[in-house]
Amino acid sequence: MLHNRVERLQAEAAKGAEEVRTFQADRKQEWAVAIRRDKYLYVMAAPGLLFFLIFKYFPLWGLLLAFKNYSPYLGFWDSEWVGFKYFREFFTNPDFMLLFRNTMAISLLNIVFFFPIPIIVALLLNEVRKLAFKKLVQTVIYLPHFLSWVIIVGICFLIFGQGSGVINQLIVEFGGRKIEFLTNPDLFWGMLTAQSVWKEAGWGTIIFLAALAGINSELYEAAQIDGASRWKQMLHVTLPGIRSTIIVLLILRLGQVMDVGFEQIYLMTSGPVAHLADVFDTYAYRVGIQQGRFSYATVAGLFKSVVGLILVVMANRLAKKFGEEGLY
Amino acid sequence: MHTSLASKLFNALNYTILTIFALVTLLPFIYVVIISFTDPSEYLAKPLILIPEHWSLTAYKYIFSTNAFLKAMGVSGFLAVFGTVCSLIVTSALAYVLSRKRLKGKKFFLIAILLTMLFNPGMIPNYLLVDSLGLMDSVWALILPALTSAWYVFLMRNFYQEIPDELEEAAKIDGCSDVGVFIRIMLPVSVSALAAFGLFYAVAYWNTYFSGVLYINRDALRPLQVLLQMMLISATQMADPSVAAMLDSERTVPPEVIKMAAVVVSSLPIVIVYPFLQKYFVKGMMVGSVKG
Numbered sequence: 001m002l003h004n005r006v007e008r009l010q011a012e013a014a015k016g017a018e019e020v021r022t023f024q025a026d027r028k029q030e031w032a033v034a035i036r037r038d039k040y041l042y043v044m045a046a047p048g049l050l051f052f053l054i055f056k057y058f059p060l061w062g063l064l065l066a067f068k069n070y071s072p073y074l075g076f077w078d079s080e081w082v083g084f085k086y087f088r089e090f091f092t093n094p095d096f097m098l099l100f101r102n103t104m105a106i107s108l109l110n111i112v113f114f115f116p117i118p119i120i121v122a123l124l125l126n127e128v129r130k131l132a133f134k135k136l137v138q139t140v141i142y143l144p145h146f147l148s149w150v151i152i153v154g155i156c157f158l159i160f161g162q163g164s165g166v167i168n169q170l171i172v173e174f175g176g177r178k179i180e181f182l183t184n185p186d187l188f189w190g191m192l193t194a195q196s197v198w199k200e201a202g203w204g205t206i207i208f209l210a211a212l213a214g215i216n217s218e219l220y221e222a223a224q225i226d227g228a229s230r231w232k233q234m235l236h237v238t239l240p241g242i243r244s245t246i247i248v249l250l251i252l253r254l255g256q257v258m259d260v261g262f263e264q265i266y267l268m269t270s271g272p273v274a275h276l277a278d279v280f281d282t283y284a285y286r287v288g289i290q291q292g293r294f295s296y297a298t299v300a301g302l303f304k305s306v307v308g309l310i311l312v313v314m315a316n317r318l319a320k321k322f323g324e325e326g327l328y
Numbered sequence: 329m330h331t332s333l334a335s336k337l338f339n340a341l342n343y344t345i346l347t348i349f350a351l352v353t354l355l356p357f358i359y360v361v362i363i364s365f366t367d368p369s370e371y372l373a374k375p376l377i378l379i380p381e382h383w384s385l386t387a388y389k390y391i392f393s394t395n396a397f398l399k400a401m402g403v404s405g406f407l408a409v410f411g412t413v414c415s416l417i418v419t420s421a422l423a424y425v426l427s428r429k430r431l432k433g434k435k436f437f438l439i440a441i442l443l444t445m446l447f448n449p450g451m452i453p454n455y456l457l458v459d460s461l462g463l464m465d466s467v468w469a470l471i472l473p474a475l476t477s478a479w480y481v482f483l484m485r486n487f488y489q490e491i492p493d494e495l496e497e498a499a500k501i502d503g504c505s506d507v508g509v510f511i512r513i514m515l516p517v518s519v520s521a522l523a524a525f526g527l528f529y530a531v532a533y534w535n536t537y538f539s540g541v542l543y544i545n546r547d548a549l550r551p552l553q554v555l556l557q558m559m560l561i562s563a564t565q566m567a568d569p570s571v572a573a574m575l576d577s578e579r580t581v582p583p584e585v586i587k588m589a590a591v592v593v594s595s596l597p598i599v600i601v602y603p604f605l606q607k608y609f610v611k612g613m614m615v616g617s618v619k620g
């Protein structure tokens with residue numbers, strides 16, 4: 001009897017293995033069919049897919065440099081493994097706290113002073129009944145978004161400069177004393193925030209205007225029948241209508257708190273304000289590429305990316321909790 | 329329609345605030361444009377000018393007579409044309425393929441692309457990659473790392489998904505291959521999307537700056553934004569002979585006027601394409617981001 005059971009089990013096992021084999025064969029065949037059928041599609045997708053493989057996945061390999069003592073002469077493979085040496089060095093370096101403080105300060109100033117402006121401007125634009133005026137204002141305030149940071153910072157230098165800047169000339173003309181807009185440490189973070197507002201706040205209205213356009217117009221009609229004033233309508237129809245957009249964008253913005261405008265800060269940095277301007281990316285550039293300490297700079301970049309990743313994932317979860325779509 | 333006093337007051341205030349906002353945005357540009365057309369001797373005599381008495385094209389004539397500026401414009405212009413064409417081909421082909429329901433492995437590709445939006449390895453690994461690919465000091469270093477973007481691929485894919493399947497089936501019955509369907513049917517149908525993304529890419533290539541700093545050392549390949557940075561912002565501008573020569577035109581044209589003319593010339597292509605851009609970008613930005 002035992003013999004019979006063993007035989008039966010063996011037979012079943014063989015059948016199972018056979019099924020696995022046919023399943024695998026089926027899958028292989030399915031792929032073969034799909035590739036034969038859609039070969040042109042795969043060929044068309046190849047350049048784009050290769051781009052993501054080479055330029056987005058290959059560099060992940062380069063992160064191993066953080067654990068090596070990379071020397072360009074020895075190359076990637078022959079450089080010596082050093083474990084967490086550069087991590088310890090980075091986290092115990094006083095620079096680390098400085099970078100962290102600057103990043104947080106610049107980011108939080110941006111959230112407090114920049115974030116509400118597009119909402120307010122969108123609400124104001126939404127109340128404009130003359131379409132030509134609305135269009136004109138939109139055209140003007142979107143424009144700076146498309147200009148490079150070099151041009152924006154360049155214009156800023158031409159206008160706020162110490163020597164020939166028009167603002168300082170006006171101040172002198174009216175009997176005042178010149179202000180060091182660009183090199184005074186007390187003004188630096190404020191200048192950065194103001195520049196961001198000037199370049200991007202208008203563009204930021206687009207998403208809120210779209211949300212406003214999505215509000216059901218019957219709600220306004222009902223409110224008007226109930227005798228609600230325009231102010232009351234804004235309070236009880238408009239704002240609730242875009243509340244979820246505001247919440248989600250704020251959450252996602254908080255998730256990007258580690259991302260501060262690299263090009264802008266890099267361009268605005270000068271000696272007297274350097275200690276307020278250094279953030280993780282500018283540090284990685286200076287220490288890594290200009291001074292050649294690649295491994296150490298990789299650690300700085302890696303730290304920023306990992307914290308950024310965690311924050312974005314958390315922010316996305318939170319946004320989904322509010323019943324919204326989030327980033328992905 | 330009856331309007332109450334409060335409503336009228338609100339309107340007046342609203343129009344005033346928006347006008348101020350628009351003016352604050354515009355005034356710096358207007359100032360730069362005015363000074364760039366000001367007669368250099370007038371500026372030299374008294375630099376505080378709101379409306380000049382004599383207009384002049386001297387600064388423009390001067391920058392177009394310098395080799396460095398023309399070359400840099402050529403590099404950025406080439407990027408904006410050639411790079412945009414490359415980007416559009418790669419992006420639209422990938423987006424179209426990923427929009428086909430039957431494609432096997434689609435889910436894997438989509439997730440793999442999505443993940444790249446969440447994590448950026450940072451500047452050093454990217455720099456070493458470009459270096460090890462041998463792209464340093466070549467125009468490809470300014471194009472390939474920015475060839476396409478996950479975000480644009482997803483937006484375009486949404487667009488292709490909305491095109492009814494019947495179009496593809498009909499073309500297939502008429503004997504079109506997948507490539508034929510894409511080129512003869514899908515590209516013509518998606519001209520508006522291509523125009524929108526093409527303009528976005530062109531603006532981004534024209535504005536190429538930091539990859540120029542990272543990857544380009546040869547003067548001949550210097551993108552316009554890098555030259556502008558050296559002219560306008562850098563404290564060590566005079567260390568570079570070609571830039572120093574540009575700003576020192578035998579003291580007849582003050583450097584400020586030259587700088588402002590350079591800003592105007594560099595912004596002009598964007599200001600020219602902007603009206604076309606505006607027609608599309610609101611729609612382009614909205615696809616996928618707000619579901620209504």
